[in-house]
Amino acid sequence: MASNEVFQYSIISALMDGVASHGTPIARVLKHGDHGLGTFHNMEGEMIVLDGEVYQMKADGSTIHIKPDETVTPFATVTFFRPTVTTRGTVTGKAGLKDLLTGLFPKARNHFLIVRMDGVFKTIKVRTAGGQCRPRESMVDVCSRQTTHTFEEVKGTIVGFRCPEYVMGVNVAGDHFHFISEDRQRGGHILSFETAGDVDIAAAQMVKFHMELPTEDDEFNEAELKLQAQGIKAVEG
C-alpha cells in the first residue's frame, strides 16, 4: 500500500458490541502500515504501532513488544506514515493539538489525518483497557473498569488519527491518540496531556481509506452493529 493511506481492520462498532474474540494476525496489518493504533484479543490493553513495531500497553502498567506473527488484533488502524508537515511547538492538551492540526491542515475537515509527536510531556494521563470478563462484553463495560495512569516529565511519542465526522461508527470520529514512553515501558490511550516545552510534530493528510472486515467470524457476523455515537465518544473521545 502507498504511504499516507488509511487501513483499518474491522470497525469500531464491532468493538463497541464486544466483538473481540478473534481477529487478524498483526503481521497482516503491518503490510498496510507502520504507524497506528488498535487493540488486542479480548480488548486486553491498548495497541500502538510505531516505526513498524507493535506494543501492547496493559492495564497492570506493563508493556509488551509484540511478535506480529503470533498475535491477532480484532481492531486496528494503521498507515505507512510519511509526514508532509513537520513543526515544533508547545501543545497544551488535546484542545491545543486539535487547534494546531486544524491550523496545519485548514482544508482537511473532511479528510483523515495521521499525527505523531515526539518529545517530553509535562504530564500525560492514559487509560488502558483491562480486557473483557466474558466474550462479547461491550467496550463500554470493559472501559468502565479501565485503569488510568498519570506520567510526569516523561519522554515519549504520541501516535494518532483524526477521522472525519462521517466515519463515526466505522472508526472514531475526531481525534484519537495513544502514547508510549521512550523506554517503551509505559503508555496507553490518551485522556489528557501537556508538553513540557517544544515537541516535534509530524503529520499528513490522507484521502484514501481501506477497510477489511472479519470473515468466518460468527461474533462479527451476528453482531447488531448499530451506531453508538455517544458510547464511542465516551470511551474513545
Add this chain to the structure above:
Amino acid sequence: MASNEVFQYSIISALMDGVASHGTPIARVLKHGDHGLGTFHNMEGEMIVLDGEVYQMKADGSTIHIKPDETVTPFATVTFFRPTVTTRGTVTGKAGLKDLLTGLFPKARNHFLIVRMDGVFKTIKVRTAGGQCRPRESMVDVCSRQTTHTFEEVKGTIVGFRCPEYVMGVNVAGDHFHFISEDRQRGGHILSFETAGDVDIAAAQMVKFHMELPTEDDEFNEAELKLQAQGIKAVEG
C-alpha cells in the same frame, strides 16, 4: 484491484450536501470495477456500470453511453464483479429481493453485497435525478424534482449493492439498485419492480472496502458532512 472488493469515490453525505460540481474521471473509477452505480456532474442523471460500460440515464428519458475519459463523477461505487452465487427465480419487488439476498448470504449481515439480475421485468419503476439548479443544491432538493418512469414487460439488467447499516452516510445503508434496459435506452434508480417470470440472479459477498475522497475540491472541503440518515433513506432507499 481484486474482484469483489468495493471501491467508492467520495461519500453519499457529500452528495446530500450538494457537492457535485467536480469529480474524478470515470476512466479512473473503472480501474476499480466493472459493475456499479453512481451519478454525474451536478447530479444530472443516474449512472449504471455494467460489464465495464457506463451509461447515464437522464430525466428526459434518454440514455447516453459514456466515454470514460471525457466525463467525471462526483460519486460512484463499483466492484470487479465475479459472482460467487448464481440462481434463477421470480422476484417480487425490493422486499422479495431483500429476502432472497438474505437467504443466499445468511452470514453477510455486516458485509457488503453486489447483485446483478438479468431478465424480463413485468413492471419496473425508476426515478432519474434531473440535476442541480445551482451549485451545492442538496440532493433532497434535486430529488424533489425527480422524474419517474414506469416500464412494462421490459428486458434488462439490475445492478446494485447492499451495504451494512454502519456505513450509512459514507454510502447508502441497505439495498440500492439501478436498472437499464437491454437496448440500453431506458433506465434509472429503482423505486419498485416485479419480474415477469424467472430471472438470472448473480451475487457476491464483499469484505474489502476502498474509498477515495475528493482532493483540491473546495466544495467537498467546505461541506459540513453531517449524517442525514433520514434524508438518504428518502432519496436513495
